[in-house]
Amino acid sequence: MMTPADHDLRPLVGISACLAGQRVRYDGRDKFSTLVAEQIAPHCRLLPFCPEAVAGMGIPRPPVNLIHTTDGIRAVGRDAPHRDVTDRLYTVAQAFSNSYPQLCGFILQSRSPSCGLESTPVYDPAQQQILDPKGSGVFAQHLRQRFPALPLLEDTDLTAERIALFLEQVREQARRWAALAIPPSA
Numbered sequence: 325m326m327t328p329a330d331h332d333l334r335p336l337v338g339i340s341a342c343l344a345g346q347r348v349r350y351d352g353r354d355k356f357s358t359l360v361a362e363q364i365a366p367h368c369r370l371l372p373f374c375p376e377a378v379a380g381m382g383i384p385r386p387p388v389n390l391i392h393t394t395d396g397i398r399a400v401g402r403d404a405p406h407r408d409v410t411d412r413l414y415t416v417a418q419a420f421s422n423s424y425p426q427l428c429g430f431i432l433q434s435r436s437p438s439c440g441l442e443s444t445p446v447y448d449p450a451q452q453q454i455l456d457p458k459g460s461g462v463f464a465q466h467l468r469q470r471f472p473a474l475p476l477l478e479d480t481d482l483t484a485e486r487i488a489l490f491l492e493q494v495r496e497q498a499r500r501w502a503a504l505a506i507p508p509s510a
């Protein structure tokens with residue numbers, strides 16, 4: 325799969341598409357991050373990706389929550405709990421990671437049932453009570469399992485120190501790919 329600019333040798337970093345300014349959220353809005361645009365984007369090739377839009381869930385779309393079940397954590401409709409979209413989101417996550425195995429980092433939107441990283445509430449099956457306020461979304465969870473060393477950063481963690489550390493980790497990841505004689509892009 326082609327990257328946004330294949331001639332650009334800066335490290336490839338994924339980003340939740342809503343943080344990049346795309347209007348892909350369930351309510352049809354974005355979550356554009358000025359900090360990302362000004363302090364991270366100049367150093368990377370940003371690859372916006374919205375798992376829920378790619379999964380065909382629509383824009384806008386009915387909201388989804390994570391719930392704890394006997395089959396593990398599932399992503400289901402907030403107002404239609406019979407609508408389980410976990411497998412669709414997992415399939416999209418797998419396709420993404422297969423397409424970009426030399427990714428150097430990912431910037432994630434917090435509290436999302438897809439993109440949240442230890443920030444997404446996990447409810448009981450009736451969605452009345454939060455059992456765990458620090459769950460991870462289906463996409464974020466997949467990224468962490470597939471690429472344990474991949475630098476990850478949430479939008480709620482954009483301090484100067486964390487951004488500097490993230491960029492150093494991204495460069496280190498790019499050096500690892502280079503050492504393996506693999507270009508830092510898919």
Ligand code: SF4
Nearest residue numbers: 341342374433436439
């Ligand atoms: S699924 Fe991720 S990228 Fe898409 S709108 Fe939600 S948080 Fe943003």
